[in-house]
Amino acid sequence: MTLTIVRLYHDLLGTYGDQGNAEVLVHRAKAREIPVELVEVTPGMTVPTSGDIYLLGGGEDGPQTAALELLRADGGLNSAVTSGAALFTVCAGFQLIGSSLPGADGETISGLGIVDVHTVYTSAPRSVGELVCQPTRSHLPLLTGFENHQGLTELGPEMQPLGMVKRGIGNGFAGAEGVWHGNIIGTYMHGPALVRNPELADVLLASAVGDLVEFHDPYADALASERRKTLWPHS
Ligand code: GLN
Secondary structure: OOEEEEEEOOOOOOOOOOOHHHHHHHHHHHHOOOOEEEEEEOOOOOOOOOOOEEEEOOOOHHHHHHHHHHHHHHOHHHHHHHOOOEEEEEOHHHHHOOOEEEOOOOOEEEOOOOOOEEEEEOOOOOEEEEEEEEEOOOOOOOEEEEEEEOEEEEEOOOOOOOEEEEEOOOOOOOOEEOEEEOOEEEEOOEOOHHHHOHHHHHHHHHHHHOOOOOOOOHHHHHHHHHHHHHHOOOO
16 A cells, blocks of 8 residues: 655645645655655645545635635545545644634634634734644653744634643643644644654554554654753753
8 A cells, every 4th residue: 555645735835834744754654665655736636535644734814715715615635534534734724624714804714624623813912933732642742843823723622632832822722732633633833843743743654554663763853852852941
């Protein structure tokens, strides 16, 4: 079986470099000799439904709404996730898979409804800076990234966060950062997040292919540990 990673609309949602998350997954799969292909979906293309891991990044409000409308009209991402595919989404991507969010003019619009989260704009200053959280699944170390968003995101009653904020803002509700629901992760962490948190990349890979052989990339590990130690010296 070839592991298929689907990168969605990075020309719309690539403002913060989140497209690098795909490269990390490909690199860490190849290091384990897992056959892997990266499928690039651009506006106008049909979203394949047979992918294993789907990725969405962050961007400005206009492109965010455009990506949402394309995904809604296509329907392929919702089908793939319903069939069990993994999904990793960042910031604008995280917001648009939720139930509702602000549209390009600030009005409330429906999201894809893949997770029960609601994003709102408030009078609070934009959340910009480094973000550190303690993951809710305890085998993972502290997660780090940088955030840059106006929206604040409230989780529905059945939703679990990706982590609890130790530094920064994250979702801005109840100390939560992101969402983790089955194989679906949403986060406010750019970085790209999977560069700064290689263990999280392995969680996504394992959700698609099962147990992974041990692999340590010394550069990735050094970066992850430098960020953790600098941003949360108590760790
Ligand atoms: N619409 C979003 C916000 O500002 C998107 C930000 C982002 O993707 N970094 O809240």
